[in-house]
Amino acid sequence: xxxxxxxxxxxxxxxxxxxxxxxxxxxxxxxxxxxxxxxxxxxxxxxxxxxxxxxxxxxxxxxxxxxxxxxxxxxxxxxxxxxxxxxxxxxxxxxxxxxxxxxxxxxxxxxxxxxxxxxxxxxxxxxxxxxxxxxxxxxxxxxxxxxxxxxxxxxxxxxxxxxxxxxx
Amino acid sequence: xxxxxxxxxxxxxxxxxxxxxxxxxxxxxxxxxxxxxxxxxxxxxxxxxxxxxxxxxxxxxxxxxxxxxxxxxxxxxxxxxxxxxxxxxxxxxxxxxxxxxxxxxxxxxxxxxxxxxxxxxxxxxxxxxxxxxxxxxxxxxxxxxxxxxxxxxxxxxxxxxxxxxxxxxxxxxxxxxxxxxxxxxxxxxxxxxxxxxxxxxxxxxxxxxxxxxxxxxxxxxxxxxxxxxxxxxxxxxxxxxxxxxxxxxxxxxxxxxxxxxxxxxxxxxxxxxxxxxxxxxxxxxxxxx
Amino acid sequence: xxxxxxxxxxxxxxxxxxxxxxxxxxxxxxxxxxxxxxxxxxxxxxxxxxxxxxxxxxxxxxxxxxxxxxxxxxxxxxxxxxxxxxxxxxxxxxxxxxxxxxxxxxxxxxxxxxxxxxxxxxxxxxxxxxxxxxxxxxxxxxxxxxxxxxxxxxxxxxxxxxxxxxxxxxxxxxxxxxxxxxxxxxxxxxxxxxxxxxxxxxxxxxxxxxxxxxxxxxxxxxxxxxxxxxxxxxxxxxxxxxxxxxxxxxxxxxxxxxxxxxxxxxxxxxxxxxxxxxxxxxxxxxxxxxxxxxxxxxxxxxxxxxxxxxxxxxxxxxxxxxxxxxxxxxxxxxxxxxxxxxxxxxxxxxxxxxxxxxxxxxxxxxxxxxxxxxxxxxxxxxxxxxxxxxxxxxxxxxxxxxxxxxxxxxxxxxxxxxxxxxxxxxxxxxxxxxxxxxxxxxxxxxxxxxxxxxxxxxxxxxxxxxxxxxxxxxxx
Numbered sequence: 001x002x003x004x005x006x007x008x009x010x011x012x013x014x015x016x017x018x019x020x021x022x023x024x025x026x027x028x029x030x031x032x033x034x035x036x037x038x039x040x041x042x043x044x045x046x047x048x049x050x051x052x053x054x055x056x057x058x059x060x061x062x063x064x065x066x067x068x069x070x071x072x073x074x075x076x077x078x079x080x081x082x083x084x085x086x087x088x089x090x091x092x093x094x095x096x097x098x099x100x101x102x103x104x105x106x107x108x109x110x111x112x113x114x115x116x117x118x119x120x121x122x123x124x125x126x127x128x129x130x131x132x133x134x135x136x137x138x139x140x141x142x143x144x145x146x147x148x149x150x151x152x153x154x155x156x157x158x159x160x161x162x163x164x165x166x167x168x
Numbered sequence: 169x170x171x172x173x174x175x176x177x178x179x180x181x182x183x184x185x186x187x188x189x190x191x192x193x194x195x196x197x198x199x200x201x202x203x204x205x206x207x208x209x210x211x212x213x214x215x216x217x218x219x220x221x222x223x224x225x226x227x228x229x230x231x232x233x234x235x236x237x238x239x240x241x242x243x244x245x246x247x248x249x250x251x252x253x254x255x256x257x258x259x260x261x262x263x264x265x266x267x268x269x270x271x272x273x274x275x276x277x278x279x280x281x282x283x284x285x286x287x288x289x290x291x292x293x294x295x296x297x298x299x300x301x302x303x304x305x306x307x308x309x310x311x312x313x314x315x316x317x318x319x320x321x322x323x324x325x326x327x328x329x330x331x332x333x334x335x336x337x338x339x340x341x342x343x344x345x346x347x348x349x350x351x352x353x354x355x356x357x358x359x360x361x362x363x364x365x366x367x368x369x370x371x372x373x374x375x376x377x378x379x380x381x382x383x384x385x386x387x388x389x390x391x392x393x394x395x396x397x398x399x400x401x402x403x404x405x406x407x408x409x410x411x412x413x414x415x416x417x418x419x420x421x422x423x424x425x426x427x428x429x430x431x432x433x434x435x436x437x438x439x440x441x442x443x444x445x446x447x448x449x450x451x452x453x454x455x456x457x
Numbered sequence: 458x459x460x461x462x463x464x465x466x467x468x469x470x471x472x473x474x475x476x477x478x479x480x481x482x483x484x485x486x487x488x489x490x491x492x493x494x495x496x497x498x499x500x501x502x503x504x505x506x507x508x509x510x511x512x513x514x515x516x517x518x519x520x521x522x523x524x525x526x527x528x529x530x531x532x533x534x535x536x537x538x539x540x541x542x543x544x545x546x547x548x549x550x551x552x553x554x555x556x557x558x559x560x561x562x563x564x565x566x567x568x569x570x571x572x573x574x575x576x577x578x579x580x581x582x583x584x585x586x587x588x589x590x591x592x593x594x595x596x597x598x599x600x601x602x603x604x605x606x607x608x609x610x611x612x613x614x615x616x617x618x619x620x621x622x623x624x625x626x627x628x629x630x631x632x633x634x635x636x637x638x639x640x641x642x643x644x645x646x647x648x649x650x651x652x653x654x655x656x657x658x659x660x661x662x663x664x665x666x667x668x669x670x671x672x673x674x675x676x677x678x679x680x681x682x683x684x685x686x687x688x689x690x691x692x693x694x695x696x697x698x699x700x701x702x703x704x705x706x707x708x709x710x711x712x713x714x715x716x717x718x719x720x721x722x723x724x725x726x727x728x729x730x731x732x733x734x735x736x737x738x739x740x741x742x743x744x745x746x747x748x749x750x751x752x753x754x755x756x757x758x759x760x761x762x763x764x765x766x767x768x769x770x771x772x773x774x775x776x777x778x779x780x781x782x783x784x785x786x787x788x789x790x791x792x793x794x795x796x797x798x799x800x801x802x803x804x805x806x807x808x809x810x811x812x813x814x815x816x817x818x819x820x821x822x823x824x825x826x827x828x829x830x831x832x833x834x835x836x837x838x839x840x841x842x843x844x845x846x847x848x849x850x851x852x853x854x855x856x857x858x859x860x861x862x863x864x865x866x867x868x869x870x871x872x873x874x875x876x877x878x879x880x881x882x883x884x885x886x887x888x889x890x891x892x893x894x895x896x897x898x899x900x901x902x903x904x905x906x907x908x909x910x911x912x913x914x915x916x917x918x919x920x921x922x923x924x925x926x927x928x929x930x931x932x933x
Binding site for chain 1: 478482483485486487488489490492493496500
């Protein structure tokens, strides 16, 4: 895999971006975990777009729904925490992209689709979910966890194992 | 209230009965202070100064009278209206918080058509607390409550007479455990129909009798909402001065024990007194007014 | 994964050991951990805020922005019930306890009423038990007989409660003094129940008409009265009579004395104290001075002396040295005839003020002396109403004047009404002071001054001569 390195200031900016996205995920996850009544059912039931059918049947099946709820709650929280800490950043970014893409696809702001629960802002095809996907892509590809995050310590520790020497 | 209240007690020590009557009059004074629209700091005056959106906290007496007044207003489709057409339904009554909220300006209420009956109800309860059960109370002769009659009698002897000439007695009644109220047009007085604003015509007098709830005594007097037959009778007599006979009949039919006597304008004698009860109406003469 | 350090530090394989994590790695590695800490802090703050909002929403009777005060009523008789009715119309109060020795009747009735108003008061017969057991009590309102005021007030103050005590402060001067001392020691609030001191009409008359506009000029004489018609002794329902031993325990020789304590020596002070103390207090307030001497006469003219130990008819003359000069005040109370009810008249060289707590009988009339300057400025400011009758001078042809009976002076009135129960403003003032939002209108020291003047009257009647006051008499 290729990774890109930048000079210091862009990396700081990307780290900041990583913390912002992580904070958002963590809060989304935690509120769902601490709310007594969270269920994705409502959201899923009014899904539109290409995956609407799959989402509806997901909502209709109690077991699948329960799993989906768990995965959502914990997944969001863990991804968020890891992003803030810069731990397993690339994995976390991938998982984050997967979550947000699903949210996007459940209610895409495409031409001809309207929703009962209005969201704030005006969107045409591009909405904040997609923007967040973009942000996670940047985070994925720029190794900010290894710049300023626990990943840096971990890779330092890994490098301690006898490894192939890298020529300077 | 500009009224003379009288307490009659039978079969008790005179000094003890006088002390009880004294306590009863102190109670009536207290009620006057809370209910009279002529007192600057009564609950009713405070309500009468509310502007839209404002709220007034009131005591138990005012609240109970308002609740009863509203009930009779609904029952008689506005014929009995303590706000005399200024908009009783616009007053929100919060019975839990003992508060009254005005939703518009200009509502003016007057408990004159219900206050005496309410006072007489509370006096009756007080007399029972003092264990003076053989008693008869009235306020200005127009609101009365009979408790137990003197020993050896079936009831307290009362008369209904011609308001134009009280020596002409139309009916003799013997009442026990009943509230009795009278409305009438005295010389020069007018009763205004709140639905039209015009003075009422066609009726000379109306009387209403309502039984007191069974088992009155200190246990019942703690029960809320209080069943106040004197207050209800008071309110109904005012309404019956303007409701058509059919409506009055219908009301009597729905309320067991409710009795009404209506004296139409131009009545000449006993024969013209229409007596309505929950049973079939007992009409001595003619059709509805 | 290729692993690179942006600083491009060369990784020279060192024989004998792999490169260690250097300090910079550690620092940069942990650099974003504080962000998580910040998140945790923000989260906990939000949870706390949410909990606070819920708690506030769940509190049943707390009005918006009003801190609830826990109150106990000590004394649930006639006056206690009057105070209770006023307090039920004041938002932000929670009744925690009712204490009265008549547990069968008054105590039960008051507790039941309070329950209907959604309070849950505990009922007590012994005030010491109440002070012991009630943990959540901020203030006590005392309406027990006068001879109990000192003991009850002092105990409540010492238990850390603010106190509103009905007038008269005490039936003895020593009792009143001990209450002031206790208030000073404990630093708690003590308001004496001279409710006219908070009545907006009286406040308007004092602040605007006397102090600011000086409408009456120099007040030289004051007259006042409380006339009440013949009243029977109070009785009690047979089934609720209090057992004799309980009556004795609390200082009453029998039920009749319990119900009519005001007439007995050692318990109350009779009508001059019951009724007069209010108005004599107003004399002091409006004149701005305590009396320098008192003469009084009175007698048991009408009621049987065995049940009416105090005077049923009293006439008092106080003399004052006010800032504007000497003044004299007359006061009468009688309990055999109620003509003209109760009022106070302040008579100055430029005008007269006739005022009473009973607005319906006395709306607060003012009369301007013809020699006084016009009152137009004050009418325009809204301090007094425009005169009831405008006397128009009719010019008669060819004559300088029409000789006739003199026209009555113009009558103005105090343009303020009190819409609340009489005791509500004074209780409100007390509770606002408890909340730190106001100052007491009748704190203990002020109540004491009145008590000195009032309690001296019965002494003066006995002495049958003028009794003098020294300024030190009014101070503790």
